[in-house]
Amino acid sequence: MTLDQRRAAELAPSRAVAALRSAAPLAVGLGLALALHLGLDASDLPFHTKVLVDVGINVILAVSLTMVNGFTGQFSVGHAAFMAVGGYTAGALTYYSSLLLWDSGDQHGGFLGAGEWLFVGSCIVGGLVAAAAGYVVGLPSLRLRGDYLAIVTLGFGEIVRVILQQTGNVKFTADEVREAGFLDTATSLGGALGFTGVPTYSSIFWVYAFVAITLLVAHRLKFSTYGRAFLSIREDEIAAEAMGVRTTRYKVLAFVLAAGFAGIAGGMFAHQSGATLNPRELGFQKSFDVVTMVVLGGMGSISGAVAAAAILTILPELLRDLPHVWPAGVLVLALGLAFGGPKRARFALWTVGVTAAIEAIRFGARRLGVNLADYRLIFYALSLILMMILRPQGIFGVREAWEIGPIGRILARRARRAAP
Amino acid sequence: MAMLEVKDLVVRYGAIEALHGVSLSVERGQIVTLIGSNGAGKTTTLRAISGLVRAAAGSITFEGRPIANQPPHRILRQGLVQSPEGRGIFANMTVAENLDLGAFARDDKAGIASDREKSLSLFPRLRERLSQNAGTLSGGEQQMLAMARALLARPKLLLLDEPSLGLAPQVVQTIFQIIREINAAGTTILLVEQNAHMALSISHFGYVLEVGRIAMADKASTLEASDEVRKAYLGVG
Ligand SMILES: Nc1ncnc2c1ncn2[C@@H]1O[C@H](COP(=O)(O)OP(=O)(O)OP(=O)(O)O)[C@@H](O)[C@H]1O
Ligand SMILES: [Mg+2]
Numbered sequence: 166m167t168l169d170q171r172r173a174a175e176l177a178p179s180r181a182v183a184a185l186r187s188a189a190p191l192a193v194g195l196g197l198a199l200a201l202h203l204g205l206d207a208s209d210l211p212f213h214t215k216v217l218v219d220v221g222i223n224v225i226l227a228v229s230l231t232m233v234n235g236f237t238g239q240f241s242v243g244h245a246a247f248m249a250v251g252g253y254t255a256g257a258l259t260y261y262s263s264l265l266l267w268d269s270g271d272q273h274g275g276f277l278g279a280g281e282w283l284f285v286g287s288c289i290v291g292g293l294v295a296a297a298a299g300y301v302v303g304l305p306s307l308r309l310r311g312d313y314l315a316i317v318t319l320g321f322g323e324i325v326r327v328i329l330q331q332t333g334n335v336k337f338t339a340d341e342v343r344e345a346g347f348l349d350t351a352t353s354l355g356g357a358l359g360f361t362g363v364p365t366y367s368s369i370f371w372v373y374a375f376v377a378i379t380l381l382v383a384h385r386l387k388f389s390t391y392g393r394a395f396l397s398i399r400e401d402e403i404a405a406e407a408m409g410v411r412t413t414r415y416k417v418l419a420f421v422l423a424a425g426f427a428g429i430a431g432g433m434f435a436h437q438s439g440a441t442l443n444p445r446e447l448g449f450q451k452s453f454d455v456v457t458m459v460v461l462g463g464m465g466s467i468s469g470a471v472a473a474a475a476i477l478t479i480l481p482e483l484l485r486d487l488p489h490v491w492p493a494g495v496l497v498l499a500l501g502l503a504f505g506g507p508k509r510a511r512f513a514l515w516t517v518g519v520t521a522a523i524e525a526i527r528f529g530a531r532r533l534g535v536n537l538a539d540y541r542l543i544f545y546a547l548s549l550i551l552m553m554i555l556r557p558q559g560i561f562g563v564r565e566a567w568e569i570g571p572i573g574r575i576l577a578r579r580a581r582r583a584a585p
Numbered sequence: 586m587a588m589l590e591v592k593d594l595v596v597r598y599g600a601i602e603a604l605h606g607v608s609l610s611v612e613r614g615q616i617v618t619l620i621g622s623n624g625a626g627k628t629t630t631l632r633a634i635s636g637l638v639r640a641a642a643g644s645i646t647f648e649g650r651p652i653a654n655q656p657p658h659r660i661l662r663q664g665l666v667q668s669p670e671g672r673g674i675f676a677n678m679t680v681a682e683n684l685d686l687g688a689f690a691r692d693d694k695a696g697i698a699s700d701r702e703k704s705l706s707l708f709p710r711l712r713e714r715l716s717q718n719a720g721t722l723s724g725g726e727q728q729m730l731a732m733a734r735a736l737l738a739r740p741k742l743l744l745l746d747e748p749s750l751g752l753a754p755q756v757v758q759t760i761f762q763i764i765r766e767i768n769a770a771g772t773t774i775l776l777v778e779q780n781a782h783m784a785l786s787i788s789h790f791g792y793v794l795e796v797g798r799i800a801m802a803d804k805a806s807t808l809e810a811s812d813e814v815r816k817a818y819l820g821v822g
Contacts, residue, residue, distance in 0.1 A: 390689070393678075393682060393685060393686055393689070394686075394689065396675065396677070396678055396682075397675050397678070397686050397689075400674075400675035400676055400677055400678060401669075401673045401674070401675060401676075403637060403669060403673060404669050404673030404674070404675065405675075405686070406637060406657045406658075407635060407637060407657060407661075407666075407667045407668075407669050407673065408661070408686050408687060408689050408690070408734070408738065409657065409658040409661040409662065409689050409690030409738065410658070410686070410689055411656070411658050563677050
């Protein structure tokens with residue numbers, strides 16, 4: 166064996182090691198989801214629970230969309246349509262199966278009970294149906310380079326919305342369902358009024374279990390041969406093809422996966438407490454929100470998408486009753502000064518300025534008796550603009566949180582020392 | 586039989602016909618150059634050979650096998666590799682990641698590692714910059730990266746599209762020196778160049794392309810001495 170061959174053999178992990186590498190983070194993810202679930206009593210803090218579930222759903226949406234818009238550099242603006250396809254599929258499956266199985270559309274069984282497994286199965290089927298839709302939409306439009314995908318996904322979103330609006334009224338009893346038969350039932354999705362009555366199953370545990378799976382898949386993809394192929398397409402499609410990357414295939418793969426995860430997120434959305442599964446809710450506006458998260462996080466950054474999804478979901482809620490921000494400002498300032506790079510002075514100035522401005526607005530509003538909650542959408546838009554001025558490449562750019570900043574510098578230094 | 590045979594190649598972009606029947610051949614072990622003015626169809630010819638654009642008519646044979654209109658990844662696997670015009674490096678990826686992509690179609694880990702070593706010893710400046718983003722390299726370094734990356738695909742025939750584009754004379758010298766070294770190590774080269782003088786000086790054979798047609802074909806030294814070429818492409822007159 167030559168030295169090179171030996172090195173290659175050392176580098177190739179055995180099958181067992183590879184399996185363990187996948188299983189361990191997944192187990193940790195599921196454990197965290199469970200801890201979060203048990204730690205936060207949903208009946209005690211229904212509002213916090215709802216926001217956390219929203220964050221989880223949006224994380225799945227943003228991370229999956231960054232596989233397309235970030236990794237491969239395509240531009241999809243119809244993510245909510247795949248969410249709708251998955252959500253309606255999953256919602257209808259759970260609801261009508263519950264009617265037939267248990268003669269009631271309500272929640273059935275407790276934690277990890279039969280009802281929950283029906284829900285998980287429905288969400289997976291919803292994901293598969295959305296992925297299939299992604300294939301049908303993606304294959305023809307991704308063969309071509311350029312902006313076709315944006316136009317096609319926009320059109321697809323409208324088609325989904327209009328079709329859903331034409332569906333019939335939701336059926337309420339098992340007898341009705343049996344009488345109507347499969348096709349009629351499958352098209353009884355509530356029309357423009359929305360699909361009401363889907364039982365509530367989207368608990369913190371299940372949502373975050375799927376968040377863990379999504380993150381694991383996205384991370385695996387990005388830091389593998391696939392990821393390299395995706396990024397090369399985004400950087401220069403012709404050069405990628407010249408290197409033997411089958412560009413259409415990889416673009417379609419990313420698109421189908423993303424659509425599948427959007428479908429699962431739709432399933433979670435459908436089974437949320439007080440969910441309004443209606444065509445308007447899952448229209449262009451929702452797609453646009455997800456695009457905003459991806460852009461804000463940094464196109465192609467998984468940790469960026471997570472951070473942006475969390476910030477953009479929590480921010481409007483915080484703005485309902487603006488809290489003091491100076492403690493956060495001081496903390497950010499201290500961290501920035503301690504670990505910041507060469508631009509730390511500018512960063513510090515911005516932090517102080519923004520903190521002072523928000524405090525001033527808060528103080529002024531109190532004095533004048535203005536209810537800031539009425540203006541929260543303006544603040545939301547303003548903070549988006551501000552973030553884009555501060556970091557036009559998004560929170561983390563293409564890279565991940567641990568690749569930049571202080572940790573990144575330490576890792577890079579270590580890598581340089583290890584290199585021959 | 587020549588390593589690469591192109592016969593009566595026609596390429597159309599929509600209604601525009603860019604190549605009206607180009608024929609050329611590349612002998613194993615040689616450096617063959619294709620010169621011609623802007624828009625003559627040089628890039629188009631290379632792209633048709635490596636499968637990046639469709640050939641509307643004509644035939645392309647590589648090592649005796651027809652390859653016209655095969656998908657690019659299949660042509661690449663047979664040992665025909667193109668380093669695209671304008672370098673086509675992946676700017677937001679590191680130098681190391683760019684090199685990895687050169688070996689994308691291969692799975693012989695040991696072979697890749699040793700070819701990577703060889704490429705890096707040919708371009709030592711890249712070794713110092715492995716973890717740097719490719720977009721932050723200088724123009725000359727980017728060209729070196731593009732060539733090193735193409736070498737990682739283990740070409741039998743390397744297609745180079747204007748490697749001297751936009752580079753300072755000194756760097757051009759270096760690049761051409763390395764092209765000779767690559768050729769001396771056993772790789773056949775089809776070189777497209779604006780810099781006709783330099784290209785002809787290192788080549789065995791040359792073709793002159795004029796608006797989609799081969800106007801002249803001869804030994805490189807003969808072309809360099811001919812009046813037409815001197816007037817049109819060498820700025821001597
Ligand atoms: N994608 C395209 N669509 C339409 N026309 C094209 C396309 N690519 C090239 N052409 C046309 O085909 C002709 C040949 O172009 P090509 O790029 O092959 O020229 P070239 O010899 O490489 O020129 P240069 O020296 O400027 O690189 C030109 O007239 C060009 O405008
Ligand atoms: Mg050209």
